[in-house]
Every structure is written in C-alpha cells, then in structure tokens.
Amino acid sequence: MSTIFIYPATYKKQKSIVLKFDYKSNNPVDQVVKLLPGRQYSSSNKFWYIPYREDYKSYLQGCFASLNFAKLIFGEVNNLEAYAEKQLNTNSGATSSVKIKIDKINKKIYLDHGYRPDLYSRINNLGKGLWLKKQKNWMFEGTNEVYLKIKDILLQEGYDFTREEVEVKNYRRSETSIYISKKIKVLKSLQASEKEFYDFYNKLLDLKRLSPSTKDVYSYFFAVFLKGFEGRDVKELEYKDLFHYVKKQSEILGETQLKQCIAAIKFFYEKGLSWETLYFNIKRAERIEAGIVHVPYNDISRILEGVVPVADRMILFLYFHGNYNFEEISKLPADEEILFSRAYRLPGQTEKSVSYFRSLFNEFTLKHPSRNVLWEFNQKPYGKEKIETKLYRVMQYHKMHDLFKLQYEHALNGSEYSKQTKAMYLSAFMRFIEYNNYLHPAFITNENIRDYLLLHREKSTAMQDNMINAFKFFFERVHSYQISENSVIRPRRKHYLPDYFTTDEVGAMLLVTDNIKHKLLIAVIYGAGLRRSEAQKLMLRDVDVKKNRIFIKDGKGGKDRYSVISGHVKSILEKYLKEYRPEKYLFEGSKPGKTYSTTSMSNVIKDAAVRAGIRRRVYLHMLRHSFATHLLEQGQDIRYVQELLGHNSIQTTQRYTHIINDALKTVVSPLDIVVRDLQRRKRAGPG
Numbered sequence: 001m002s003t004i005f006i007y008p009a010t011y012k013k014q015k016s017i018v019l020k021f022d023y024k025s026n027n028p029v030d031q032v033v034k035l036l037p038g039r040q041y042s043s044s045n046k047f048w049y050i051p052y053r054e055d056y057k058s059y060l061q062g063c064f065a066s067l068n069f070a071k072l073i074f075g076e077v078n079n080l081e082a083y084a085e086k087q088l089n090t091n092s093g094a095t096s097s098v099k100i101k102i103d104k105i106n107k108k109i110y111l112d113h114g115y116r117p118d119l120y121s122r123i124n125n126l127g128k129g130l131w132l133k134k135q136k137n138w139m140f141e142g143t144n145e146v147y148l149k150i151k152d153i154l155l156q157e158g159y160d161f162t163r164e165e166v167e168v169k170n171y172r173r174s175e176t177s178i179y180i181s182k183k184i185k186v187l188k189s190l191q192a193s194e195k196e197f198y199d200f201y202n203k204l205l206d207l208k209r210l211s212p213s214t215k216d217v218y219s220y221f222f223a224v225f226l227k228g229f230e231g232r233d234v235k236e237l238e239y240k241d242l243f244h245y246v247k248k249q250s251e252i253l254g255e256t257q258l259k260q261c262i263a264a265i266k267f268f269y270e271k272g273l274s275w276e277t278l279y280f281n282i283k284r285a286e287r288i289e290a291g292i293v294h295v296p297y298n299d300i301s302r303i304l305e306g307v308v309p310v311a312d313r314m315i316l317f318l319y320f321h322g323n324y325n326f327e328e329i330s331k332l333p334a335d336e337e338i339l340f341s342r343a344y345r346l347p348g349q350t351e352k353s354v355s356y357f358r359s360l361f362n363e364f365t366l367k368h369p370s371r372n373v374l375w376e377f378n379q380k381p382y383g384k385e386k387i388e389t390k391l392y393r394v395m396q397y398h399k400m401h402d403l404f405k406l407q408y409e410h411a412l413n414g415s416e417y418s419k420q421t422k423a424m425y426l427s428a429f430m431r432f433i434e435y436n437n438y439l440h441p442a443f444i445t446n447e448n449i450r451d452y453l454l455l456h457r458e459k460s461t462a463m464q465d466n467m468i469n470a471f472k473f474f475f476e477r478v479h480s481y482q483i484s485e486n487s488v489i490r491p492r493r494k495h496y497l498p499d500y501f502t503t504d505e506v507g508a509m510l511l512v513t514d515n516i517k518h519k520l521l522i523a524v525i526y527g528a529g530l531r532r533s534e535a536q537k538l539m540l541r542d543v544d545v546k547k548n549r550i551f552i553k554d555g556k557g558g559k560d561r562y563s564v565i566s567g568h569v570k571s572i573l574e575k576y577l578k579e580y581r582p583e584k585y586l587f588e589g590s591k592p593g594k595t596y597s598t599t600s601m602s603n604v605i606k607d608a609a610v611r612a613g614i615r616r617r618v619y620l621h622m623l624r625h626s627f628a629t630h631l632l633e634q635g636q637d638i639r640y641v642q643e644l645l646g647h648n649s650i651q652t653t654q655r656y657t658h659i660i661n662d663a664l665k666t667v668v669s670p671l672d673i674v675v676r677d678l679q680r681r682k683r684a685g686p687g
Contacts, residue, residue, distance in 0.1 A: 002021060002028075002029050002067070002069055002070045002071065003021060003070075003071045003073060004019055004020070004021045004029065004064070004070060004071070004072050004073070005018075005019075005020045005021065005073050005075070006018065006019055006020075006056070006057075006060060006072060006073065006074050006075075007074065007075050008052060008056070009049070011042070011049050014051070014052075015052040016049040016050065016051060016052055017049060017050050017051070017052055017053070017056045017060075018047050018048075018049050019033060019047060019048040019049065019050065019060075020046070020047040020048075028067055028070075029064075029067065029070055032063060032064060032066075032067065033048050035063075036048075036050050036063065037050075037051075038050055038051045057074055060072065098111075098112070098113045098119075098154060098159045098160070098161040098162075099111070099112045099113075099161065099162050099163075099164065100147070100150065100151075100161055100162070100163045100164075101164055101165075101166045102142065102147075102163065102164070102165045102166070103142065103165075103166055104142070104165060106142075107141065107142035108139055108140065108141070108142050109139070109140040109141075109142050109146060109147055109150070110137050110138065110139055110140075110166070111123065111129070111137060111138040111140070111150060112136075112137045113137075113138075113159075119153075119154075119157060119159065122153050122157065123138055123150070123153065126146075126149060126150075126153075128140055128141070128146055128149070129146075130209050130211065132211060182220055183216070183219060183220040183223055186220070186223040186224055186227055187223055189227060190223065190226060190227065190230075191230065191231070193233075194226045194227075194230065197226055197234055198219070198222065198223055198226060200272070201218075201219065201222050201268055201272065202215075202219055204267075204268070204271060204272050205218060205219065205267075208267075208271060217260050217264070218260075218263065218264040218267055219264075220264075221260055221261045221264035221265070222264045222265070222267075222268060224261075225245070225261075225264065225265055225268075228245055229241075229245070234268075235273060239278070239639060242265060242269075242278065242280075243280060245265075246258075246261070246262055246265070246280045249261050262280050265278075266278050276637070276640070277640075279639060279640075279642070279643045292319065292320075292323050292325065293320065293406050293407050293409075293410040294320070294321070294323055295320040295321050295403070295406060296321075297321060297350055297352055297353040297356070299402075300316070300317060300320055300321040301356060303316075303400070303402055303403065304316060304317065306398070307398055310360065310363045310364050310367050311364065311367070311368070312394045312397075312398065313360060314360055314361075314364050314374075315329065315375075315387070315390060315391050315394060316391070316394060316395075316400075316403070317356075317357065317360060318332075319391055320403060320406075321353065322357070326384045326385075326387045326388045326391075327384045329374075329375065329387050330373070330375060330381060330382050330383060330384050330386075330387045331373065331381075332373060332374040332375070333372075333373055333374065334365065334371035334372060334373055334374050336358075336361060336362075336365070339361065339374075340358070375387060388442075392440035392442055392443065393440075395438065395440060396437070396438045396439055396440055399437075399438045400438065401430075401434070401438070404430065404433055404438065405426070405430060408426055408429060408430070408474065408478075409422075409426060411474070411478045412425060412426060412473075415473070415477075418556060420533075424466050424470070425466075425469065425470040425473055425474075426470075428466055428467045428470040429470045429471070429474050432452055432467070432470075432471070435452060436448060436452075441474060441475060441479055441481070442479065444475075444481075446483060446484040446486075446487040447487070449471055449475075449483060449487045449488065450486070450487040450488075452467075453467065453468070453487070453488065453489075457491070461491045464490070464491045465490060465491070468488045468490060471483060471488065472488070497655075498622075498625040498629075498655055498656065499616075499617075499618075499619075499622050499625060500622055500625040500626040500629045501526075501614075501618075501622055501623070501626045502626075503630060505609075505612065505614055506522075506526055506623075506626060508612035508613070508614075509522055509605075509608040509609060509611075509612045509614075510522060510523065510608075511612070512608065512611040512612050513608050513611070516572065516575050516576045516579055516580075517576055517579075517580055517587070518604045518607075518608065519572055520569070520572050520573060520576045520587075521535065521587060521596075521601060521604055522604065522605065522608060522623065523566070523568075523569050523572055524538070524543075524550070524565065524569065524586070525620070525623045525624065526623040526624075526626060526627055527564070527565050527566045527569060527627070528550045528552075528563040528564060528565050528627070528644075529563055529624050529627035529628060529631075529644055529645050530550075530552065530563070530623075530624060531555070531556060531621070531624060532598055532601060532602075532620050532621065533556075533598075534552050534555050534556075535586075535587065535601065536585075536587065536595050536596060536598060536601065537553070537554070537585070537595065538550070538552070538585060538586045538587065539553075539584060539585055539586065540582060540584065540585070540586055542586070543565065543569075543573070543586060544565075545565070545567065545569060545570040545573060548564060548565055548566070548567055549562050549563065549564060549565060550562065550563050550564070550565045552646065555646045556646060559646055561643065561644070561646050562644075563644045564644065587601070601620055602619065602620050604620075605618060605619070605620045605622075605623065606618060606619075624645070625656070627645075628641055628645055628653065628656040629656045631644075632656055632657060638650065638653055638654065638657070641653055641656075
C-alpha cells in the first residue's frame with residue numbers, strides 16, 4: 001500500500017498543492033504524478049507540488065483512481081506535514097538504520113545514521129565527535145557520558161537504534177599509513193625547540209578536528225618543514241622564506257604531495273599564527289611528448305599526391321597514417337601474406353586506406369624486390385635510427401609543411417599554454433622551419449638558431465622574446481635538445497610604465513555612460529581587474545554579488561582564481577539582466593549565448609573616454625592597470641594584489657608600485673629650492 005499525503009501550502013510565493021509520498025523513481029505513483037500539468041519536484045523538501053485548484057480533492061482522486069494500492073490522505077499543512085514526515089521515515093526504514101558501535105579496545109564510539117540531516121545537525125551541535133567523511137559515520141571518544149548524550153538525542157528524535165560491540169583497527173596503527181614511519185625518522189633528528197613547535201602544531205590539528213589521515217599527512221610535512229629550517233624560529237620567517245622553501249620542494253615532490261606540503265604550511269601560519277591567506281603560485285614545466293600524430297586517410301592521400309618516389313610515400317604513410325613507430329617500421333616483413341595478417345596492426349580503419357596500402361605495397365616490392373624485411377639495403381635491414389633519419393630527410397626534401405604543422409600542433413595541445421600562446425609559438429616556429437628550407441629540428445644546430453635570431457634584432461622586444469620562448473619549447477621540451485645560452489641572448493627589455501586612469505576619470509566615464517550594458521562592462525573590468533578575454537568568457541554564475549566576489553575560470557596560464565567586486569555593481573547588474581536577459585555569458589553579442597566581441601568591448605571604453613573628456617590614447621587594459629594601481633594606493637598588500645590579478649611572479653605586480661612610491665611625494669626637486677631662494681631674495685630687496 002502506497003500512502004500519498006496531500007495538503008495545500010504556499011511554495012515559492014504561490015498557492016500550491018503538496019503531494020508527499022515515499023518517492024521512488026519510475027514507480028506507478030511517480031509515473032502518474034509526472035503526467036500532472038504544472039507539477040514540479042522540490043529536491044530539498046522531498047515532495048511534488050502542483051498549482052492550486054479548488055477541486056483538488058476530487059481531481060486527484062480521479063487521477064489516482066487506477067492505482068488500487070494507493071491511499072490518499074487529505075488534510076491541512078499544520079496537522080498533516082509533521083505526521084507525513086514521521087510516517088514516511090518509518091515506512092522507509094529510517095529508524096532501523098541507526099547503529100551505535102562500541103569499540104572498547106580503542107575506546108571509541110561510532111554512530112552510523114545514514115542520510116539524516118536533522119540528526120546530523122543535532123549530533124554536530126554536541127561539539128564532541130568527528131565526522132569521518134570517507135567512512136560516513138561519527139567517531140567519539142569512548143566515554144559513558146558521550147554515550148548517554150548520543151542515546152538521549154536518538155530518543156528525543158524518535159529514532160530506534162541498535163547497539164553492538166566491535167573492534168575497529170586503529171588508523172594510527174595501520175601499516176597503510178606511509179607517513180607514520182617517515183615521520184618518526186624526522187622527529188628523531190629535531191632539536192628541542194623544534195619539537196615544541198611540532199607539539200603546538202599537533203594540538204592545533206586536534207583542536208580543528210581534522211581527520212586522522214589528514215593529521216598524519218600534515219604533521220609529517222610540518223616535521224620536514226621544521227627540519228628544513230633547523231636552528232631558526234619558524235614564527236619569524238618571512239613570506240619569501242616560505243616561498244623559496246615551497247619552490248625547492250616542488251622540484252622533488254609529486255603534484256599531490258606538493259599540495260599536501262603547501263596545505264600543511266598554510267595551516268600553521270593561517271590557523272596557528274593568524275596570518276592572512278598565503279598564496280604560492282608554483283608552476284612547473286613538464287616535458288612534452290611529441291608523439292605520433294594521426295593524419296586521416298583523405299588528408300594523407302592528398303598530401304602524398306605530389307610525392308613521386310614510392311619509398312618516400314611508403315614511409316610517410318606508415319608513420320603518419322598507420323602510426324607505426326620507428327622501431328616497428330624497421331621490423332615490418334616484406335611478405336604480403338604475413339604483413340596483412342592479424343599479427344600486424346593494419347594502418348587505417350577504412351577499406352580505402354587498406355586498399356591504398358596494398359597498392360602501395362605492391363608498387364614498393366616491384367621497385368625493391370628480394371627482401372626479407374620491408375626496409376633494407378644490400379640485404380641489411382634498416383635500424384631504428386636510420387628509419388628516423390630517412391623520414392626527416394623525406395619531410396625536408398618534399399617540404400612537408402602540413403605534416404610539420406600537424407606534428408607541432410599536436411605537441412602544443414599537450415602543453416599548459418593558452419590558445420593565444422599556442423598560436424604565437426606555432427607561427428614563430430613554422431617561420432623558422434620555412435627559413436631553414438624545412439630542415440627537421442633534429443638536424444638544427446645552435447648556429448642556425450643564433451643566425452636566425454640575429455636577422456630579427458630590429459624586431460620588437462616582444463617578438464624576439466616570443467621566438468626564443470617558442471624555440472625553447474620545441475627544442476628543449478619536445479626534442480630534449482638544450483639550446484646554448486650564447487645562441488639565445490634575449491634583447492634588453494624596455495621598461496614602460498603602465499597607463500592607467502585616475503579615480504576621477506573612471507568615475508567620469510561611468511557617469512557619462514548611459515547604456516547599462518556598457519556601464520556594467522566598465523564597472524566589472526575595473527572593479528575586478530579583469531583581462532579582456534576573462535571578461536569575455538565570464539558566465540552569469542561566476543558573479544556572486546552577495547559575497548562581493550567574482551570567479552575567473554581558466555584565466556591566463558590556465559589558472560582559476562577569485563577577485564573582488566563592488567557591492568555597487570548589484571543595482572547596475574539587476575537593471576542589465578532585466579533589460580538584456582543574457583542566456584549564458586554575462587556579456588553577450590547580438591546572438592544569444594554567444595560571447596561579446598573584443599572589438600565591441602574596446603570601442604566601449606574608447607567612446608566612454610571621449611565623452612568623459614579624456615583626450616589621450618586609451619585602451620581596455622588600462623582598466624586593469626587602474627585596478628592594480630588604486631589598490632596599492634590604498635595600502636593593500638602587494639601579495640594579495642598579485643593573487644587578485646592572477647600574476648605568476650610578484651615582479652609583474654611590482655610594476656604598479658611606481659605610482660604610489662612615497663619618495664616621489666616627499667622628495668623635492670633641487671630646482672624648486674633654487675627658485676624658492678631667488679623669490680626670497682627678491683622679496684627681501686637689495687642689501
């Protein structure tokens with residue numbers, strides 16, 4: 001028998017009819033409810049509701065008439081809601097799922113209650129237990145007082161429970177914790193003063209009620225941290241000391257262990273010493289595997305149309321379409337029956353590609369008969385290195401621009417760089433390949449690189465830097481070839497001060513901008529210090545006006561971060577959403593769900609500057625410069641400004657300190673002194 005409790009209620013400011021029952025997807029009751037017009041499901045309240053109608057009793061009786069096993073109970077919300085909740089919990093077996101487990105050996109009490117938010121809240125308010133997220137149960141110190149308090153709560157809430165004695169293996173004695181034995185070795189080498197810090201740290205871990213596994217990990221990395229600053233007072237360390245330590249650890253630890261190490265250090269300084277939030281932007285360059293790029297049959301057949309020698313077509317087809325590596329190519333048999341058997345992986349997946357390979361094989365064996373393996377010379381098989389050299393020479397001879405480009409696009413796609421950086425690197429490197437007449441990078445020398453860079457000494461500093469960065473990526477990270485420092489001397493960088501708006505100018509632009517979309521664009525970019533691409537990709541859900549923060553996803557360098565946003569944006573945002581109704585992005589173009597063009601965004605700031613009476617050259621990025629400059633003028637810590645801007649290096653953020661340098665405000669030009677003395681003498685008169 002299924003019981004359905006039905007009563008009128010106000011839901012989301014609308015008069016509605018609530019249908020509450022033991023919800024199980026696709027059961028007969030659920031299927032009937034899903035046919036009711038206007039129905040909606042509340043996942044938080046665990047009930048269905050439909051729009052209110054005066055005849056809801058007779059209407060719903062007719063709807064459920066076909067379900068003989070369904071019992072409909074009508075009532076009012078005050079006297080039915082609590083009863084329904086209790087009955088449904090009883091029917092679903094909620095009361096029998098609560099278990100108290102007593103571990104007398106380790107003196108622990110465990111409470112399993114399943115998904116019961118109300119019970120979780122009551123237990124949590126005790127302030128005694130620890131919620132083990134992984135095990136999904138509570139753990140308490142095994143005292144009788146605690147047991148009686150738990151028992152009283154269960155009885156007050158009307159839960160039946162079972163009690164059983166168990167023996168749970170103590171986690172801290174578990175052999176699976178790799179950090180315990182390591183930590184013991186480190187602790188033996190600590191001095192007395194360092195052990196005091198370690199004891200304080202462990203008391204802090206207990207106070208914050210962290211899980212046993214987290215305690216083991218944190219205390220181990222903190223012990224190693226103390227050892228790293230042996231003989232020094234870790235309370236007196238500066239941020240730069242911590243950063244250099246973390247930087248050094250990043251060279252020897254894996255990604256997960258590095259995160260654990262940083263978390264352990266942050267816990268001590270932020271929770272123990274009440275420092276403000278610490279940020280460690282540690283970025284490691286990993287080697288990129290060049291790999292073998294797969295060229296589809298239609299593309300490879302088009303590329304090979306102009307290649308006459310059959311051996312050249314064969315090796316290009318095997319490598320780029322068949323995806324055989326150099327060693328596999330050197331061992332391919334010359335026997336057609338064996339080669340096309342299941343023992344060998346056939347290149348391509350279509351009949352056309354296999355047919356093409358068969359004809360290519362027949363042409364190749366006619367040209368080069370009497371062979372044991374496919375690739376040999378004077379009855380001596382090619383080795384792996386010779387196959388590799390031949391492929392590179394073939395690519396150079398036929399100027400395989402498309403294949404070079406596909407290979408290096410494939411390598412770049414495995415990197416952490418942004419889309420724009422990938423495009424710049426590829427363009428710079430392909431120009432270098434073309435200049436060297438498609439000589440493969442395996443044969444490029446330091447002299448080739450140096451000569452090419454010397455030809456571009458008249459180019460801008462940014463362009464030269466881009467070329468050098470591209471060469472370092474492809475040669476060092478892809479081809480594992482170390483470029484000589486003498487070959488890539490970087491140009492002397494010119495230091496330009498970033499342009500910025502004054503606060504009066506920003507205010508003037510907002511004042512003269514009537515278009516609500518344009519006004520919001522200026523306010524958000526300036527108020528959060530966004531880059532143009534970040535503002536363009538900003539989604540509606542990323543702006544949280546209640547918490548005065550904005551989430552920037554996948555910013556420059558593939559980093560996520562938060563930034564601040566003014567509470568004054570709320571009124572502008574509400575008007576904008578009501579008028580423009582964007583679907584996905586905060587700023588959309590003429591087509592719903594599509595991003596606002598960067599050209600339009602740039603025109604907004606230029607038009608606003610003209611109307612505000614700003615006559616100098618302006619550009620959109622000046623709003624970001626202004627954000628950083630004005631924060632530093634307020635006296636904000638440069639480390640936090642660095643994090644809000646998403647800079648990897650604090651040196652990048654230091655560019656903005658030129659504006660707020662106190663020396664420029666207090667130092668007087670010597671000319672001012674000379675003029676002042678002259679004016680004094682003039683007023684004094686002759687004699």
